[in-house]
Amino acid sequence: MSSEEQILTPDVRSRASTKGKAIVAVVFLAVIGAFYFFDLMAYVSLDVLKANRDKLLAFTEEHYVSAVALFILTYVTQTAFSLPGATLMTLAGGFLFGSVWAALYVNIGATTGATLAFLAARYLFRGWVERRFGDRLSAFQEGFTQNAFNYLLMLRLIPLFPFFLVNLLSGLTRVSVGTYVAATALGIIPGSLAYTFAGRQLGTINSLAELASPRLLLAFTLLGLLFLMPVVYRKFIRPSQSKR
Helix, strand or coil, rough: HHHHHHHHCCCHHHHHHHHHHHHHHHHHHHHHHHHCCCHHHCCCCCCCHCHHHHHHHHHHHHHHHHHHHHHHHHHHHHHHHHCCCCCHHHHHHHHHHCHHHHHHHHHHHHHHHHHHHHHHHHHHHHHHHHHHHHHHHHHHHHHHHHHHHHHHHHHHCCCCCCCCHHHHHCCCCCCCCHHHHHHHHHHHHHHHHHHHHHHHHHHHHHCHHHCCHHHHHHHHHHHHHHHCHHHHHHHHHHHHHCCC
């Protein structure tokens, strides 16, 4: 057997896949571990942002392109590794770049980071989940895949569902990458605009809890439920009409 044929044997492919998964898992654990080991959480606070806002604004005005690149890269890292600080980053973006441009930069960073987390979860865990629970999850997988875009939009819009959890759990489904990216990019627009706009008034904000007003949360929830209406219609209303 030639060396090329040996490389393609199932045993070699299995070992390569296991090694690749181990590397990805180690990278994720190392980044998350370093974040907490070096106590970087101490810098993820509204007080720290407000204390350094003049320096950040001066750097942005002098090195705009570099500031945008650093902002997007930081947002990608934060989202990909499910680290805390997304709301604070979005506020900072609104203060530094203006609500509309910041919403665009947030969208690029959050969508890219969420896609990386999605792909990592799929690569690491989906095969195991399907082998372990495939029979019991088949109906769910089929239903979710058929209406993936609407479901994902709903999950992105309703604040009850943590962003990082949607990233990871979506990776365990059979939704296509294209559908996931499109639904994520569209679904985070309202929240991005709301928080970047709030960032323009950074000096008047005393707590992040002030941003999560009941009216805003209700508006996002109703908007999310609106995207479920086509699913409800196809699943319940149309079949009952066809039987008449």
